[in-house]
Amino acid sequence: MAEEHELKRLIGEAEASRGTVGVAIDSSHGWKFQYRGDRRFRAASTVKIPIMIEVFRHVDRGDIALSDRYVVERHDHSVGSGVLHELHEGLVVTIQDLLYLMMSISDNTATNILIDMAGMENVNATMQELGMVRSTLGRKMQGKPAVGEQPENWATAGEYASLVGKLLGDQVASPGSCAQMVAILGKQQNTRRIGRYMPENGLHWGSKTGSIRGVTNDVGFASSEAGTVIVSVFCEDLPDMHVGEKFIGDVAQQAVIGAGIATPLFTS
DSSP states (O other): OHHHHHHHHHHHHHHTTTOEEEEEEEETTSOEEEESTTSOEEOGGGGHHHHHHHHHHHHHHTSOOTTOEEEEOGGGOOSSSOSGGGSOTTEEEEHHHHHHHHHHSOOHHHHHHHHHHHOHHHHHHHHHHTTOSSOBOOSOOOSSOOOTTOOOOEEOHHHHHHHHHHHHTTOSSOHHHHHHHHHHHTTOOOOSSTTTTOOSSSOEEEEEEEEETTEEEEEEEEEETTEEEEEEEEEESOSOHHHHHHHHHHHHHHHHHHHTSOOOOOOO
């Protein structure tokens, strides 16, 4: 298959730079591809997908509502990506707002508030239940890798591809909640990774990126009337984040071609 040959070439080129990558692709037409799919990588913000799932499970049980309000105080502010830590103390947001901020712009303050609401142990239990035996939520968002003996957030490309597949298949929460989560993934603001070559018409895509020093990740899907493909890519120690972003875009481009669901763009 020409696309698999190209994927292997892209992987070889990436790892020739002394980086390490993990790739998992799963097409609704049955085509699958994995490279280092079971290898553990630092999850960075891709771990926000299972956090979102656990929040929606709380919604399904009636423990919380998306319209519930939360007052963001100074002690909530977290370093790293996002905007809430730049806004005034006492800002009132809803849980729906926090989910959007966590997923679309990877806001760490919103994420850590939602971890407290959902419970870190609950998130990990849900991950285990959904077959994520090597992927974990070990700590809150800090905008940097773990230091020393500090727990880390871990991920494998294969487990995250499987998780997205279960989300698309309404297997992680109620159908209504799954539909809302898919819609939230579709509001991803970073178009330089999985969305890099995706056409604006005839195809819908969504993802959750992850970035810390030395790490560039993205996990998501692309779908059209012709089918769906799931793309999960984790990169460590590539020369530059922009190199990682282009690599992820190139992989997603080949995944869409191989799955036969659209004709992606070929600009940089």
